[in-house]
Amino acid sequence: MxxxxxxxxxxxxxxxxxxxxxxxxxxxxxNISKGVLNWLSYVPVAVLSALLAPELLIRDGQLSFNLANTYLLAALPCFLVGAYSKSIFLTVVTGMGMMVLLNRL
CATH class of the missing domain: 1.20.5 (Single alpha-helices involved in coiled-coils or other helix-helix interfaces)
Structure with a gap:
């Protein structure tokens, strides 16, 4: 080499x-105070939201809240599955399944 x-x-x-x-x-x-640790616990959620929101809501440079936005439609069941199951695996499988289903329709 x-x-x-x-x-x-x-x-x-x-x-x-x-x-x-x-x-x-x-x-x-x-020693980090409980308040700072509590504040830091929101950082991953904020970063993930900042990464996902434009991908889910913007199509061709404009906000897209319609039935043609398959990414947003697929994300809605993922949010529910993630909130109730707390399982990344189930959330990802739900998202993949929804994308396959929506793309076939």
């Missing part, structure tokens, strides 16, 4: 590992 390729691989490894390891190493030694 060429030395440059190995250097790039090692560099990419460090750039990926260090931002994940440093906060863990630093924050594991600090």
């Amino acid at each position: 060429d030395g440059k390729v190995l250097a790039v691989i090692i560099g990419m490894m460090l750039v990926t590992y260090i931002p994940r390891m440093l906060p863990l190493a630093i924050l594991s030694r600090i």
Whole structure:
């Protein structure tokens, strides 16, 4: 293997590992208040919502709340299954099944 390729691989490894390891190493030694921990528990939901909302609601640059928006139609049962079952597996299977069903209709 060429030395440059190995250097790039090692560099990419460090750039990926260090931002994940440093906060863990630093924050594991600090007592974080319950309020901050409670606030941090909402971060994954907020990030997921920010990623999903444009994909589900926008078609061709405009808001799409109609029956032609199969992504939104498939997401609705997924939200219900996820809320009641708390199972990622069941939610993903529901989404896949709904997309297959809607695309066949």
